[in-house]
Amino acid sequence: MTDTQTAGAPSTGTAASGPAGGKKDEKQERIASLWSDAWRDLRSNPIFLIGAFLVFCMLVLSAVPGWFTSGTPFAANACTLQNSLKPPTGENWFGFDVQGCDIYTRTIWAARNSVIVGVVTTTLVLTVGGALGLLAGWLGGIMDSILSRITEIFFAIPLLLGGMLIMSGREGNAWTVSAVLATLGWPQIFRIMRSSVLQHKNNDYVVAARALGASTVRITLRHILPNAIAPVIVVGAISLGVYIGAEAALSYLGIGVQPPEISWGLMISDAKDRFLQAPHVLLFPAAALSITVLAFIMVGDAVRDALDPKLR
Amino acid sequence: MRGATSAKWVAGAVIVAMAATACSTSKEGDGKAKSGGNITVVLGEPQHGLIGQNTAESEGAEVLNALFTGLVDYDNKTNEPKLAVAESIETQDSKTWTIKLKDGYTFHNGEKVDAQSFVRAWNWGANQDNAAEGLPFFSKIEGSDELAPGKDKKPTATELKGLKVVDEKTFTVTLKAPFSQFKTMLGYNAFYPLPKAFEADPKKFGEAPIGNGPFQMDGAWEHNKQIKVKRFENYAGGKAKLDGVTFKIYDNLDTAYNDLRADTIQIVDKLPTSAMATVSQEFGERYIYKPESGVGYVGLPLSTNPEAFGKVEIRKAISMAIDREALTKTIFNGTRKPADDFINPIIPGYRKGALGEVGTYNPTKAKELWTQAGGVPGNKIELGYNADGGHKEWIEAVANQLKANLGVEVTAKPFAKFGDMLTDLGDKKYKGAFRMAWSMDYPAAENYLRPIFSKVAIDHGSNYGGYVNEEFEKLMDEADKTVDPAASLKLYQQADDIIIRDLPYIPVFTYMSSSAYSKSVKNVEIDAQGRMDLANVELN
Numbered sequence: 001m002t003d004t005q006t007a008g009a010p011s012t013g014t015a016a017s018g019p020a021g022g023k024k025d026e027k028q029e030r031i032a033s034l035w036s037d038a039w040r041d042l043r044s045n046p047i048f049l050i051g052a053f054l055v056f057c058m059l060v061l062s063a064v065p066g067w068f069t070s071g072t073p074f075a076a077n078a079c080t081l082q083n084s085l086k087p088p089t090g091e092n093w094f095g096f097d098v099q100g101c102d103i104y105t106r107t108i109w110a111a112r113n114s115v116i117v118g119v120v121t122t123t124l125v126l127t128v129g130g131a132l133g134l135l136a137g138w139l140g141g142i143m144d145s146i147l148s149r150i151t152e153i154f155f156a157i158p159l160l161l162g163g164m165l166i167m168s169g170r171e172g173n174a175w176t177v178s179a180v181l182a183t184l185g186w187p188q189i190f191r192i193m194r195s196s197v198l199q200h201k202n203n204d205y206v207v208a209a210r211a212l213g214a215s216t217v218r219i220t221l222r223h224i225l226p227n228a229i230a231p232v233i234v235v236g237a238i239s240l241g242v243y244i245g246a247e248a249a250l251s252y253l254g255i256g257v258q259p260p261e262i263s264w265g266l267m268i269s270d271a272k273d274r275f276l277q278a279p280h281v282l283l284f285p286a287a288a289l290s291i292t293v294l295a296f297i298m299v300g301d302a303v304r305d306a307l308d309p310k311l312r
Numbered sequence: 313m314r315g316a317t318s319a320k321w322v323a324g325a326v327i328v329a330m331a332a333t334a335c336s337t338s339k340e341g342d343g344k345a346k347s348g349g350n351i352t353v354v355l356g357e358p359q360h361g362l363i364g365q366n367t368a369e370s371e372g373a374e375v376l377n378a379l380f381t382g383l384v385d386y387d388n389k390t391n392e393p394k395l396a397v398a399e400s401i402e403t404q405d406s407k408t409w410t411i412k413l414k415d416g417y418t419f420h421n422g423e424k425v426d427a428q429s430f431v432r433a434w435n436w437g438a439n440q441d442n443a444a445e446g447l448p449f450f451s452k453i454e455g456s457d458e459l460a461p462g463k464d465k466k467p468t469a470t471e472l473k474g475l476k477v478v479d480e481k482t483f484t485v486t487l488k489a490p491f492s493q494f495k496t497m498l499g500y501n502a503f504y505p506l507p508k509a510f511e512a513d514p515k516k517f518g519e520a521p522i523g524n525g526p527f528q529m530d531g532a533w534e535h536n537k538q539i540k541v542k543r544f545e546n547y548a549g550g551k552a553k554l555d556g557v558t559f560k561i562y563d564n565l566d567t568a569y570n571d572l573r574a575d576t577i578q579i580v581d582k583l584p585t586s587a588m589a590t591v592s593q594e595f596g597e598r599y600i601y602k603p604e605s606g607v608g609y610v611g612l613p614l615s616t617n618p619e620a621f622g623k624v625e626i627r628k629a630i631s632m633a634i635d636r637e638a639l640t641k642t643i644f645n646g647t648r649k650p651a652d653d654f655i656n657p658i659i660p661g662y663r664k665g666a667l668g669e670v671g672t673y674n675p676t677k678a679k680e681l682w683t684q685a686g687g688v689p690g691n692k693i694e695l696g697y698n699a700d701g702g703h704k705e706w707i708e709a710v711a712n713q714l715k716a717n718l719g720v721e722v723t724a725k726p727f728a729k730f731g732d733m734l735t736d737l738g739d740k741k742y743k744g745a746f747r748m749a750w751s752m753d754y755p756a757a758e759n760y761l762r763p764i765f766s767k768v769a770i771d772h773g774s775n776y777g778g779y780v781n782e783e784f785e786k787l788m789d790e791a792d793k794t795v796d797p798a799a800s801l802k803l804y805q806q807a808d809d810i811i812i813r814d815l816p817y818i819p820v821f822t823y824m825s826s827s828a829y830s831k832s833v834k835n836v837e838i839d840a841q842g843r844m845d846l847a848n849v850e851l852n
Contacts, residue, residue, distance in 0.1 A: 077716040081635060081709055084642035098643065099709055254699070259708070259724060270704075276586065 051298030133193025361518015365437030446502030615778025694744025
């Protein structure tokens with residue numbers, strides 16, 4: 001993914017930077033902005049549209065699960081043993097799990113923890129990794145060396161293995177899982193940001209801005225960051241899906257989100273022993289997990305294609 | 313014994329496709345002469361060497377049952393003790409017992425089974441230096457404290473004071489206190505005799521034991537592969553009909569079950585859960601489904617958390633809010649039955665429906681009792697279980713039922729191992745309800761009461777709830793002293809009634825054992841301990 005460089009895009013990023021031309025001009029002459037080009041590209045990309053639609057659904061689902069189900073899995077009478085392992089019917093689309101809980105309701109409500117983990121982890125990773133990467137790339141010298149060495153230490157720890165190590169013996173919920181995944185995930189963003197900044201900081205427009213007397217902070221935020229951030233966003237979108245998968249894996253192993261909270265990983269783990277007896281109990285949460293991860297990866301992929309001028 | 317081995321089997325059954333057990337394709341004994349012949353049966357690798365005194369799990373006991381015969385044996389149906397090697401076991405006061413042996417029993421090496429062979433075995437088992445699993449069984453015998461003074465202390469004697477050899481065929485046992493059920497205990501494998509040859513090298517003996525039972529070793533124990541035994545021709549009891557039996561060691565019951573279907577092995581006495589749905593259809597009359605000695609409870613920490621569980625109404629409400637019928641049918645696929653007494657159905661003294669109202673699912677009454685008693689502080693209950701034994705599902709089901717029927721917040725709390733939970737309970741660190749199970753050491757009603765609910769069992773036993781009731785203690789002591797079996801049983805039942813009234817634990821289910829055998833064998837019976845009665849098995 002490091003080939004997603006944006007060399008030569010000489011704009012400061014805001015799309016409306018063109019002269020007062022009006023709509024007629026826009027039609028005749030494309031505004032040469034990286035972001036507007038990308039957006040134009042994305043709008044006509046079916047992969048992006050499908051992915052974005054799924055991501056949108058997922059976000060709505062986790063924000064207001066009540067719109068999609070009548071009950072909640074936390075109600076006192078949510079599960080009745082008499083319904084144990086009943087297959088899907090017209091009324092209960094996904095059937096029931098071994099405890100007699102409605103799988104549809106649980107699958108919908110479990111989306112929230114996955115989305116929380118995905119979004120919070122990605123935000124943390126982007127902020128921490130991005131800020132430190134910017135700092136290291138811009139300042140260079142001893143600061144860069146120190147930060148890079150620290151990153152390498154974190155980079156050496158595998159995501160899942162490290163996650164298991166830190167999570168064991170800690171109370172698991174969506175927030176702690178996010179924190180742990182972010183702790184292990186930021187070096188990737190750091191590296192991309194740093195290399196991106198290094199590439200941009202000696203470009204003409206930066207030198208020009210400096211010659212005009214712009215302050216370091218202004219140059220960094222107004223000129224470097226908008227140009228360097230594209231690859232970071234691409235990686236961020238793709239890894240969002242990866243973090244959701246990692247949460248499910250940790251929960252499956254019993255060290256992620258803990259009951260009575262629900263998560264797709266937990267549901268899969270509970271269903272695995274009776275897979276031959278009642279496969280639907282496992283298949284529905286597994287499908288939900290796959291679709292969500294796939295949606296984020298599709299969006300990430302499409303954005304990468306759109307932002308990469310070499311592929312255009 | 314607390315069902316440790318069944319947990320191991322469950323764990324083994326989960327790890328499907330891990331076992332690379334070599335399946336022998338030769339159908340031994342198939343199509344040979346009607347009498348005699350050889351069969352192969354399932355086994356799990358025993359934990360220790362094959363010494364009765366050092367075996368407290370089902371797999372070793374299975375083999376020992378073929379190799380040894382104790383003083384008494386249990387009826388396969390009624391579970392009443394009947395004399396085996398013993399000619400008579402008599403007492404006047406339930407304290408001093410005189411045991412006379414039958415003539416004719418010899419060890420497989422020709423040595424006579426005399427009084428000394430029992431005294432030798434028991435002295436070895438009671439000595440803490442030998443760290444035998446069966447040591448607690450000897451604690452009732454006078455002088456056992458000198459042989460087992462406790463950790464960091466040295467035994468001050470090597471022989472139990474309470475054992476006296478009168479002559480070659482007679483010895484007496486003096487107990488610390490009267491105990492009317494002593495005779496019932498004697499069928500347990502900790503009380504098997506040992507020959508002189510044992511003393512030279514107990515460790516080596518455990519690999520190829522010389523017993524006094526219907527079968528003798530045919531070569532040494534081949535670890536993780538098999539144990540072969542052959543008929544002992546000079547056996548004084550009923551001679552075995554088969555020429556030999558191979559105990560084939562499996563680490564995966566699914567593999568064993570498949571081998572049974574192919575008639576590669578002939579008896580599987582622990583069917584895997586995956587087989588439960590179809591086995592009765594496939595095996596018909598050759599499928600044996602019968603109660604086993606285990607009882608599963610929800611335990612309540614009465615002494616450490618009286619604020620929550622101190623009131624009997626609260627305990628009754630919890631008990632009545634559990635739908636035992638639905639639980640055993642759905643979660644356990646019928647491998648458990650709803651409990652209706654503290655005493656297991658296979659034990660003499662069990663009364664059907666003894667729990668009465670408190671054992672019957674009645675959510676309305678439960679909620680009523682609960683509200684009257686004012687609920688629990690914070691309206692929260694924790695339900696602890698060990699995560700390594702396949703208990704998660706039923707504990708969560710109970711949690712759901714309590715939530716729905718009592719309106720209380722219930723959290724299922726996993727502990728990594730059973731031992732972790734017991735340690736936290738013992739240290740009074742854990743104050744929630746907990747899962748508990750008991751499987752008998754010997755078939756007596758007493759064994760379901762004293763080790764779990766008596767005062768002395770708080771420190772030396774399994775009274776993890778800390779329940780104490782003087783009335784109960786008195787009845788138990790009196791029953792222990794009463795020589796007449798019927799009268800003593802009545803007293804035990806009265807003690808049982810007190811437990812039912814006070815409900816220190818909530819009995820939820822009793823265990824069922826399921827076994828099946830192939831077409832090529834007949835006369836297969838499984839005894840109450842879940843062991844195959846191999847001496848009577850015949851080829852078709």
